[in-house]
Amino acid sequence: MYKLDQTPLLFESSRPGRATAILPAADVPDRPLDDVIPRAHRAADSPALPELSELDVVRHYTNLSALNMAIDANFYPLGSCTMKYNPKRNERLAGLPGLGAQHPYQDDDTLQGLLAILYELQDDLAEIAGLHAVSLQPAAGAQGELTALLVAAAYFRDRGEKRTQVLVPDSSHGTNPASAHLAGFEAVTINSNGCGIVDLADFRAKLSDRTAVFMITNPNTVGLFDPQIGEISRLLHDCGAQLYLDGANMNAILGIVRPGDMGVDLMHYNPHKTFSGPHGGGGPGAGPIAVRDHLAPYLPAPLVGRHPDGTYFLDHDRPKTIGRVRAFFGNTGVLFRAYCYIRSQGPEGLKRVAQHAVLNANYLLTLIKDVYPVPFGTRCMHEFVASARTLAKDRGIRAMDIGKRLIDFNFHAPTVYFPLIVPEALMIEPTETESRETLDAFARALRQISTEDPEFLHNAPHTTPVSRLDEVKAAKTPVLKWQPE
Numbered sequence: 001m002y003k004l005d006q007t008p009l010l011f012e013s014s015r016p017g018r019a020t021a022i023l024p025a026a027d028v029p030d031r032p033l034d035d036v037i038p039r040a041h042r043a044a045d046s047p048a049l050p051e052l053s054e055l056d057v058v059r060h061y062t063n064l065s066a067l068n069m070a071i072d073a074n075f076y077p078l079g080s081c082t083m084k085y086n087p088k089r090n091e092r093l094a095g096l097p098g099l100g101a102q103h104p105y106q107d108d109d110t111l112q113g114l115l116a117i118l119y120e121l122q123d124d125l126a127e128i129a130g131l132h133a134v135s136l137q138p139a140a141g142a143q144g145e146l147t148a149l150l151v152a153a154a155y156f157r158d159r160g161e162k163r164t165q166v167l168v169p170d171s172s173h174g175t176n177p178a179s180a181h182l183a184g185f186e187a188v189t190i191n192s193n194g195c196g197i198v199d200l201a202d203f204r205a206k207l208s209d210r211t212a213v214f215m216i217t218n219p220n221t222v223g224l225f226d227p228q229i230g231e232i233s234r235l236l237h238d239c240g241a242q243l244y245l246d247g248a249n250m251n252a253i254l255g256i257v258r259p260g261d262m263g264v265d266l267m268h269y270n271p272h273k274t275f276s277g278p279h280g281g282g283g284p285g286a287g288p289i290a291v292r293d294h295l296a297p298y299l300p301a302p303l304v305g306r307h308p309d310g311t312y313f314l315d316h317d318r319p320k321t322i323g324r325v326r327a328f329f330g331n332t333g334v335l336f337r338a339y340c341y342i343r344s345q346g347p348e349g350l351k352r353v354a355q356h357a358v359l360n361a362n363y364l365l366t367l368i369k370d371v372y373p374v375p376f377g378t379r380c381m382h383e384f385v386a387s388a389r390t391l392a393k394d395r396g397i398r399a400m401d402i403g404k405r406l407i408d409f410n411f412h413a414p415t416v417y418f419p420l421i422v423p424e425a426l427m428i429e430p431t432e433t434e435s436r437e438t439l440d441a442f443a444r445a446l447r448q449i450s451t452e453d454p455e456f457l458h459n460a461p462h463t464t465p466v467s468r469l470d471e472v473k474a475a476k477t478p479v480l481k482w483q484p485e
């Protein structure tokens, strides 16, 4: 196996005169370097670049790339931060020159095909949401949250209402309270009840005429659908506030429930979790938002519009817009992939995606829950949160040890220690594309790990080029640059 610690760096393998290309002799006269670039503009020493053959370089990087865990090579059951398999056809279609090689400053009439796709995507996302208007601009789920809250703030400002608070469940993704704060609201935490869903009494107690928005994630981050959503929507609307859906978990309900029918006024999508989009890691991703008609005037401009003659245009004439949140039309490359995914699945296919995602998660839950208890719910939606609390208490085996040891079985770790309401959390989301054999193998690995020697687990993984890393040190004193000794 390729051993990282025994493999020299490119700099260390360098041999003077070894080259990747043999260039023809110059057919112009030599000139002293000082005549070309004056000394004052040059560093004292030329950079000591490594000198290697092409094959040395190819092998070096090919071997390094094989050290990565990747969805194309490994099962990747990350709850919440879902890594689902994205069909390759969507990559190919999104890269077609008619899409990938356009320039955003071209005139609208030379971009008709591209605008038609974005227009249809706006429509499709509105239909899936059961809402009325969509902005494709936000570049990530978190930016979608922020944009939607700015839209809600503009709506209340327009009505002369001073509402200062956004209510956020304690199980929510950390981006929810952060977005509320960034949008100028005070984030007020709503507790979960003993079943892992919104504590309605706490919600009632904190709801007031200062409430602007309640941000709910449904299904939530412990993988439960909150059946109180109708009651929550009624109470909230009676109070004049707006219901926001963090739509990151739409993979569980696609084509089965429309957020608009649950009373949702505004929401964001996470295309990387639901449709075929790469996860941006802060960008470039996409986080389109959908809103009910009374909020549509405030959406970021431009939207893509269609003239009565069927041609498409960028609609800048939106006097109440909150303005732009992203350059041009958003991250079109990611949006095209979402469009290809939606159109290639069709309505029935999208519904099957959700059904299989939920089936796979429940199958896995059933295989492991006697060893890794699931504190909330006996069934789940697309993901579930198991707990290693008993193993930690009885045998000193922590969620982190389990995650690290799974790497030895060629599985990526689940999300650990989130959400915070479950001690020693292992948040598992298998997604819809995994086979029964993969799920069985993963469950077998988890069960075996629970019986292993705790000392052995504390040092896992054992089969990787580097074993357990000091993650705190890596975060606090990272060494990001090679220095010659």
Ligand SMILES: Cc1ncc(COP(=O)(O)O)c(C=O)c1O
Residues within 6 Å of the ligand: 080, 081, 082, 140, 141, 142, 143, 173, 175, 217, 221, 246, 248, 249, 270, 273, 285, 287
């Ligand atoms: C529930 C939930 N909300 C919000 C987000 C934020 O989305 P993004 O990472 O695209 O900013 C995520 C991330 O995947 C999420 O799982």
